[in-house]
Amino acid sequence: MAEREDLMDNAEELTEFRPEAADAEGHDGRIAWWREARVGLFVHWGLYSLPGGIWRGEEVKASYAEHLMLRAKIPATEYETIADDFRAEHFDAKLWARTARMAGLKYLIITAKHHDGFAMYDSDVSDYNIVKRTPFGRDPLEELAEACREEGVKLCVYYSHSMDWHHPDSQGNTWDYPGNIGAYDDVSSWVENEDKRTRYESYLHTFALPQVKELLEKYGPIGLMWFDCGHKLTEEQGAAFVRQVREVQPDCLVNRRVWKEPFGDYGNSSDNQPHVRVPRKDWESIATLNDSWGYKANDRNWKTAEAVLRQMIDVLSLNGNFVINVGPTGDGAFDPKSVELLDEMGAWMKRNGEAVYGTEKSPIGKPPWGRCTVKGGTLYGHLFDPPASGRLVVPGLRNPVQRAYLLADPDRLPLPVSRLGGEDLLIELPAMDDSVTIPVVALEFEGELDANPVPLLVETDYPSVFGAFDADLAGPCVRYDTGKKDRDNLIGWQSPQDEASWSFRVNGPGRFGVTVTYGAEAAGGTLLLAVAPKPAHSDVPPLKLAAAIEGTGGGLAFRSVGMGHVDIPEAGEYTLTLRADGLPADSGLCVKAIQWERS
Known part of the structure; x- marks a missing residue:
């Protein structure tokens, strides 16, 4: 079995948020700028950027280049030698800040210290820093603070508070310091160990907390302290970092990873997690342009700008902030591909930023053609897949519409709009240029927003897909599943009481073909699908389908299997429920989606 690479991104801590336990004092005032900004730039830059994932001539098998020291178990004294060649001759703080601004990104999060323990600023707490230990000899954080102020970009700081692989009393480095807490050790494994706990507490109070304090004191207003791996702390230790931030800069935001729920001013998804169940109103998704956060010379798995924009818009539609990452090279430059992608994002943002900044979650869910955001009296439809017919159905908006237009149209010529019943709209689109990336339709409506988020089964152009992460589970x-790439599915089906359900509505009777996409380790058992009106009434009995479960070669080896047809008798709202009965113990059933298509 392949070694599991623990990416230490708090993924196991995505628990339900308890609003009553949050630090509510001053919250709305602190977070106002963040809600307006919506998009930011993460910059992972450190000693690890110079080797770029290569050590002693060989690529280190690690998803993230910044984990080089841990994955290769490099002794601290050897890792320190990277600093001798760290000249950063192409570092330009003004260019970094200007690149963020031109890409339409409103805040910048810089790694002041990552898990390797090397401070990328002039630390008074430790001489193990870029000013005192490298030929570069300057304080990039000081320069970046000034550049961000000049460019109107909010400066934010990443600080790895729970781990330091260079420090003899911290967590992670057990090859140099066998008595330390291991990188993957749970809190329960060491909290009762007096030696480990005492030494670790000493590290936090004499090193980590003082470094956080000096970061907040030396560089002017900081918009956000972005902590990491807080699940490796006790609750009391996490609270100490929140107090430290509040004491020095009360208006500075703190992210959830300072500990776990309910800490922080907003929630975090895990790293590169495109599919989420949003735990609270304010939350943030972070993503890379390729696979690694720190610069990795052999990582050429670049996303397209359109893929990044789609992920960003999906996050915005769920009321999240989106932060995209760049890993500069060891010489301090943004690599050409990252710049190219940021330029493409910036061009889109210049045309469509109105549909991004200060917007809130979609009031009509996830239409089959894309995603929506809303601000004031305008609904923005981001068209991932414009309808081939040119007839765009906007479901669930009950308000009268004043006008509709393409946001990138400088003349904002009105588009024909008509009403489909009491809740849905039809917009006649002009011929769409296939070369245009994600066009945006703006709908200006009257009055206080009145919308129905229940998905509509559309008549034409698209199948209706019920995704795993949109299901309610019982x-x-x-x-x-994790919600990461290719893991947007349901797992753990074992009991006949396990079920996934989705609500939907139709505007009239119709026949629909139903397909279920699933994977299974072994054949056996039956998928049971039921459709019932909501609320239930005797005139329309539940409609049921069943299909024998076949082995597909693995739980993640998905196959689409037709289950038959469902005849919906009348307009209204319905509930679709999926169960599995008679599963063998080794079934390994995973369900990805249910697709409906009008017959």
């Missing part, structure tokens, strides 16, 4: 075992 039962003792079934749960969502």
